[in-house]
Amino acid sequence: MRLITALLVLFLVLxxxxxxxxxxxxPDYLELKKSxxxxxxxxxxxxxxxxxxxxxxxxxxNGLQAVEERARNELGMIKDGETFxxxxxxxx
Numbered sequence: 001m002r003l004i005t006a007l008l009v010l011f012l013v014l015x016x017x018x019x020x021x022x023x024x025x026x027p028d029y030l031e032l033k034k035s036x037x038x039x040x041x042x043x044x045x046x047x048x049x050x051x052x053x054x055x056x057x058x059x060x061x062n063g064l065q066a067v068e069e070r071a072r073n074e075l076g077m078i079k080d081g082e083t084f085x086x087x088x089x090x091x092x
Contacts, residue, residue: 059066
């Protein structure tokens with residue numbers, strides 16, 4: 001009877017060791033869980049960025065206002081008949 005009890009206790013200790021310190025143990029699981037949470041957060045940020053880019057693409061394809069705004073802001077272009085004034089602040 002003692003031999004069976006000793007074997008069962010030894011078996012239980014080995015299983016507990018593997019559960020806490022072995023491959024795919026509880027600490028490994030917790031680290032993977034944190035990694036998945038970080039990746040989900042990153043994916044959400046990238047998804048939001050992609051939505052903004054798709055909206056910008058749709059604006060550029062469908063409307064002239066977005067094209068005109070980009071031409072003015074990024075390329076410094078003006079319409080025919082407009083006068084461009086640049087105000088340069090004075091340095092003291």
